[in-house]
Structures are given as C-alpha cells and as structure tokens.
Amino acid sequence: MKAVTWQGTRSMKVERVPDPRILNSGDAVIKVTSTAICGSDLHLYGGFMPGMKKGDIMGHEFMGEVVEVGPNVKKLKTGDKVVVPFTIACGKCYHCHKDEWSLCDNSNPQAPKAELLMGGESGSGLFGYTHLYGGYAGGQAEYVRVPYADVGPLQVPRDIDDDKVLFLSDIFPTGYQAAENCNIKRGDVVAVWGCGPVGLFAIKSAYLLGAERVIAIDRFPERLALAETACGAEVINYEELDVLEELRKRTGGHGPDSCIDAVGLEAHGTGLQYAYDKVKTNMMMETDRPIALRQSLYACRKGGTVSIPGVYGGLLDKVPFGAAFGKGLTLKMGQTHMHKYLKPLLNMILEDKIDPSFIISHRIGLDDAADIYETWQKKQDGVTKIVIKN
Amino acid sequence: MPNKTHKEIIPTRPHIADEIQNGIRFDSVITMMVPAEKVYAYWRDLKNLPNFMKHLSSIEITGSETSHWKWSVLKGQAEIEWDSEIVRDVPGALIAWRSKEGSTVAHTGEVSFRELPFNRGTEVRVLVNYHPPGGSVTDFLERILGESPQGELQEDLRRLRSLMEVGEIITVEGQSRGGMEETFNPKLYSHH
Ligand SMILES: NC(=O)c1ccc[n+]([C@@H]2O[C@H](COP(=O)([O-])OP(=O)(O)OC[C@H]3O[C@@H](n4cnc5c(N)ncnc54)[C@H](O)[C@@H]3O)[C@@H](O)[C@H]2O)c1
Ligand SMILES: [Zn+2]
Ligand SMILES: [Zn+2]
Numbered sequence: 001m002k003a004v005t006w007q008g009t010r011s012m013k014v015e016r017v018p019d020p021r022i023l024n025s026g027d028a029v030i031k032v033t034s035t036a037i038c039g040s041d042l043h044l045y046g047g048f049m050p051g052m053k054k055g056d057i058m059g060h061e062f063m064g065e066v067v068e069v070g071p072n073v074k075k076l077k078t079g080d081k082v083v084v085p086f087t088i089a090c091g092k093c094y095h096c097h098k099d100e101w102s103l104c105d106n107s108n109p110q111a112p113k114a115e116l117l118m119g120g121e122s123g124s125g126l127f128g129y130t131h132l133y134g135g136y137a138g139g140q141a142e143y144v145r146v147p148y149a150d151v152g153p154l155q156v157p158r159d160i161d162d163d164k165v166l167f168l169s170d171i172f173p174t175g176y177q178a179a180e181n182c183n184i185k186r187g188d189v190v191a192v193w194g195c196g197p198v199g200l201f202a203i204k205s206a207y208l209l210g211a212e213r214v215i216a217i218d219r220f221p222e223r224l225a226l227a228e229t230a231c232g233a234e235v236i237n238y239e240e241l242d243v244l245e246e247l248r249k250r251t252g253g254h255g256p257d258s259c260i261d262a263v264g265l266e267a268h269g270t271g272l273q274y275a276y277d278k279v280k281t282n283m284m285m286e287t288d289r290p291i292a293l294r295q296s297l298y299a300c301r302k303g304g305t306v307s308i309p310g311v312y313g314g315l316l317d318k319v320p321f322g323a324a325f326g327k328g329l330t331l332k333m334g335q336t337h338m339h340k341y342l343k344p345l346l347n348m349i350l351e352d353k354i355d356p357s358f359i360i361s362h363r364i365g366l367d368d369a370a371d372i373y374e375t376w377q378k379k380q381d382g383v384t385k386i387v388i389k390n
Numbered sequence: 391m392p393n394k395t396h397k398e399i400i401p402t403r404p405h406i407a408d409e410i411q412n413g414i415r416f417d418s419v420i421t422m423m424v425p426a427e428k429v430y431a432y433w434r435d436l437k438n439l440p441n442f443m444k445h446l447s448s449i450e451i452t453g454s455e456t457s458h459w460k461w462s463v464l465k466g467q468a469e470i471e472w473d474s475e476i477v478r479d480v481p482g483a484l485i486a487w488r489s490k491e492g493s494t495v496a497h498t499g500e501v502s503f504r505e506l507p508f509n510r511g512t513e514v515r516v517l518v519n520y521h522p523p524g525g526s527v528t529d530f531l532e533r534i535l536g537e538s539p540q541g542e543l544q545e546d547l548r549r550l551r552s553l554m555e556v557g558e559i560i561t562v563e564g565q566s567r568g569g570m571e572e573t574f575n576p577k578l579y580s581h582h
Contacts, residue, residue, distance in 0.1 A: 019578055093555050093556075094510075105551065136565070148560075
C-alpha cells in the first residue's frame with residue numbers, strides 16, 4: 001500500500017510499504033477513505049516532538065471501512081463504516097473506567113520511554129505520534145491497523161459524507177473538551193488563542209456550552225475570518241493589537257473568565273519574547289515556545305480557568321506561574337479523552353447542530369500529501385485544514 | 391470488587407525471610423483492576439509465568455511446591471537454570487519462594503496481592519533478593535541480571551496487568567513502516 005512516512009525533520013515521503021496485518025486478536029484493519037493532517041503533525045514535521053524514527057507512518061485523523069477483524073472482535077464487522085479516535089484505549093483499565101481514555105494504562109507498548117519523560121506512568125498510545133506514544137503506524141495511508149477495535153472505532157451511517165464526520169477522529173472532540181474544561185457559565189467571556197482547527201472548534205463548542213462571548217486571537221486573515229463569520233467570535237489580530245491590553249478593555253477590566261491555548265509549543269510571536277524563545281529552542285535550552293500559554297495565564301480573570309489543548313512536549317521557560325497562583329487560576333490540559341465524546345458529538349452532527357466540514361480548505365490525493373506539509377506549516381495558500389482522499 | 395473498609399483488608403506485610411537481608415534486593419509494585427483472587431490464581435499456576443516474565447524462557451512443574459526454571463541472560467546468549475520451591479502460600483494474598491540449595495543464582499522472592507478499598511483494584515507487590523555467588527556485585531548485576539533488573543521487573547508487572555485486565559499484551563512488532571519492501575495482505579482485497 002501507499003503511506004506517508006516521516007524521513008526526518010521537515011521531510012516527508014509517500015512510499016510503498018507492506019500492507020498492515022492483524023497483530024493482536026482485538027485488532028481490525030481499516031481501508032482508509034478520508035484522513036487529515038493535524039496541527040499536531042506539524043510538531044513532528046518540525047522536529048519538536050522527540051521519539052520519531054525514520055520510516056514511521058504518519059497520521060492520526062482517519063476514517064474508512066473495516067476490511068479485516070481479529071478473532072476476538074465481537075461488535076465490529078467487515079463493511080462497517082467507522083471513524084477512529086486518535087487515542088488508543090483498552091476499555092478495561094482504571095483510567096478507561098474513569099472515562100479518562102487518553103490516560104489508558106495498557107495501550108502504550110513502549111510505555112517505559114514515555115515514563116522517563118513524564119516522571120510517572122505513561123498515557124495512552126496514539127496513532128502515528130512518536131515512539132513515546134507507542135510508535136503505532138498511522139492512518140495517512142491506504143490501510144491502517146486499529147487495536148482494541150471493539151473499544152475505539154465509532155460506527156457512522158453509511159450514507160453520511162466523510163467530511164461531516166471525519167473530524168470526530170480528533171479536532172472536534174479536542175475543541176469540545178477544551179471548552180468543556182472551562183466550566184462555562186451563563187454570561188462568560190472565553191478567549192481562544194489560535195484559530196486553527198482546534199481553536200475554531202473550541203469557539204463553536206464554547207458557544208454550544210453557553211458562553212456569552214468568545215474572543216479569538218490569531219494573525220492570519222483567513223483564519224480570523226472563519227472565526228468571525230463561521231463561528232461568531234470577536235477577533236484580535238495579535239500583530240496589530242496588544243492582546244493583553246485589548247482583552248482587558250473588552251472585558252470591563254477583568255480579563256476573560258476562561259482562556260483556551262489552542263496553539264501549543266510552536267507558538268509564533270512578536271518582538272523580544274519570540275526572539276528569546278527562538279534562540280533558546282535552537283540552542284536546546286528550552287524545548288517549547290510557550291508564548292500563547294504565557295499570555296493566557298496573564299490575561300485570565302481572577303479565579304478563572306486556563307484550558308490547554310495545545311500540545312507541549314518538554315520544558316518551558318518563563319511561564320508566569322506566580323500570576324496563575326496569585327489569581328487562583330484552574331489549569332486543565334492533556335490529550336483528549338476521545339471515546340467519551342464520540343457518540344454525543346456524532347449526535348450533534350446528525351441533528352444538524354454543527355457541520356464540521358466548514359474548516360476544510362484543501363482536498364488532495366495521497367500522492368500529494370508529502371509536499372503539502374510545508375504549505376500547512378507556513379500557512380500558505382489560505383490553508384485551514386487539509387483532507388486526504390483515497 | 392466489593393468495597394471493603396480499611397479494617398477488613400489486612401495488609402499482607404511482605405514476609406521477609408531472615409536470610410535475604412544481605413542480598414541485592416529489587417522490588418516493584420503495580421495496581422490492576424481485577425480481584426486479588428484472580429491474580430493470585432494466575433500466578434500460582436506457575437506455567438503462566440513465562441507469559442509475562444520476559445526472561446523466563448521456560449518453567450517445568452516438578453511437584454506441588456517445586457518447579458524448574460530456565461532464565462535467559464546476556465541478551466539471550468545464555469541460559470541459567472535453577473530449582474525453586476514455594477515456602478509460603480496464602481491463597482489470594484501471598485506466594486513466597488526460594489531457590490533450592492546448589493542453584494547458580496541463589497535467591498528468595500515474594501509476591502503479595504492486596505485488594506484496595508473503594509474499587510481501586512489490587513496492588514501486586516514483588517520483592518526479589520539475589521545472593522551473588524562470589525565475585526563483585528556489579529559484575530553479577532551486569533552479566534546475569536541485565537542492564538536494568540528493576541526496570542525489567544516493572545515491565546513484567548506491566549505485562550501481567552495487561553493480561554489480567556485485557557487478556558492480551560498489545561504490540562507494535564511486525565507492523566509496516568517505511569523502508570520495508572511492499573507485501574500484500576490478501577484479506578484486505580477479498581471481500582469486494
Ligand atoms: N490535546 C489534544 O488532544 C490535541 C489534539 C489535536 C491537536 N492538538 C494541538 O492543538 C494545537 C492546535 O492545533 P491545530 O490543528 O489547530 O494547529 P494549527 O497549526 O492549524 O493552528 C495553530 C494556530 O495558532 C496560531 N498561533 C500561533 N502563534 C500564536 C500566538 N502567539 N497567539 C495566537 N495564535 C497563534 C497560528 O497562526 C495558527 O493559526 C496544536 O498544538 C496541536 O498539537 C491537541
Ligand atoms: Zn490531530
Ligand atoms: Zn485502558
């Protein structure tokens with residue numbers, strides 16, 4: 001089959017590799033019909049996340065048709081149309097029982113690697129997301145092996161358009177959990193850093209959960225436009241306005257009730273701080289550039305919540321923890337507990353409360369997937385979300 | 391698992407035989423969401439041990455309390471063997487064993503199972519004491535026990551947890567990746 005493989009920092013390739021097979025009795029093999037490239041993939045492309053090996057198959061957002069099931073698969077059948085959540089979970093452990101699916105105890109076969117970094121037990125395995133998260137082959141391919149097939153894959157109606165349900169594999173639940181973590185109450189103002197797919201779904205979700213106003217921050221006009229027109233947010237272009245000052249002014253001097261960092265470790269910035277982080281990450285003295293995180297901690301109202309769906313991988317510098325402490329903030333973060341959101345969010349789509357396909361800007365074939373990473377990273381060509389069609 | 395109060399569950403303090411005080415000691419602990427009886431029964435059926443002990447290449451049951459162990463060492467380059475006997479057996483709670491006299495690697499070991507209150511699963515605690523035969527301790531550690539005996543013990547327990555909770559240990563060995571020659575899985579094409 002064909003697959004997108006990681007060759008090194010800023011180097012991807014589409015190549016022919018062996019077809020996947022059943023490796024555990026609860027596995028299924030899925031014929032991928034649609035798959036997407038995620039902001040998280042950019043951290044691998046840019047070499048920011050440790051634990052990649054040459055030849056790793058990329059991709060954690062995918063859906064398709066079940067073509068083979070292992071001997072212990074009871075529910076899923078060949079021919080079923082499914083969306084696969086990007087976190088891999090066993091369904092039986094302490095954390096799965098607690099609905100904390102992205103913290104599953106059993107799904108990371110390379111857990112000791114992660115434990116060195118975490119200083120504790122490893123989180124769940126993830127598709128196509130470094131050997132720290134298990135080293136599973138991902139779904140930017142024609143076929144993919146899916147473990148615990150009765151636990152993860154969500155069956156969707158055969159006649160529904162892939163584009164409407166594909167983002168149940170990650171970014172819609174991720175934006176939703178980010179908003180849910182804010183514990184939104186009526187009248188609340190929520191600020192969202194980053195108007196990429198995760199940020200856009202966080203905005204939509206904040207409104208679904210009862211926010212009064214959402215203020216969105218980015219610098220790309222096409223993304224700010226989507227935030228404004230498709231999601232109903234007020235916007236701030238951080239290259240034109242002072243974000244902290246602007247947020248204070250727009251919230252009667254308090255700051256937003258909750259802040260969502262939907263940017264993560266590769267934040268871009270202006271001025272001295274950005275230069276400082278660039279130098280430090282280049283010299284390996286800091287692994288992440290937490291510019292949006294710093295701002296969200298400074299901006300948040302006393303007693304508010306900072307919710308962090310943006311990914312961080314290592315050590316952060318100059319994070320104003322004193323501000324967080326002084327204002328009594330609540331911090332929430334982590335990979336999304338995907339399995340918890342699949343059915344409720346599918347129902348919202350079926351009830352026409354939301355059509356997630358509004359974020360798609362590019363539809364391409366697998367053969368063009370390697371080259372488009374650069375476009376996506378540089379946010380060229382008006383890119384908001386790329387979907388690969390097989 | 392029924393909720394038990396703290397009083398009812400008597401923490402089985404690891405029973406430490408006197409002679410193990412001077413050896414090299416490793417211990418590890420893990421918690422799993424199955425009843426203590428289930429883990430005890432699985433462990434007590436000694437032929438299950440190679441399913442999760444990576445270095446145990448085979449075990450032969452030689453009597454109700456005795457068994458013969460073959461342990462792979464030096465990255466699989468060699469094997470050491472010994473006879474082991476169970477010296478204490480408390481169903482559902484504890485198994486303690488020792489190597490029989492004349493073993494290359496004299497050791498004692500103990501595993502205890504303790505069900506936690508409030509549905510927090512069963513704590514499985516393992517303690518092994520090795521008595522290096524002459525020579526330096528570091529030499530013994532490196533040559534016989536491998537690079538990280540503590541880490542390997544933890545890994546064995548993690549595999550046991552997967553077996554107990556899921557019935558299987560997840561793997562990525564044998565999956566496809568770039569740089570390999572393309573092969574075809576006929577099952578993927580047959581149903582159309
Ligand atoms: N927690 C999870 O489970 C999970 C799941 C998916 C993605 N993520 C993470 O969410 C983040 C966003 O993903 P995405 O797909 O939307 O990525 P993306 O790269 O498309 O979007 C990031 C956006 O942030 C903007 N940005 C950069 N610096 C900024 C700053 N200083 N202030 C405001 N905006 C800034 C960029 O212009 C861009 O539009 C990534 O870190 C990704 O890894 C997390
Ligand atoms: Zn993603
Ligand atoms: Zn689990």
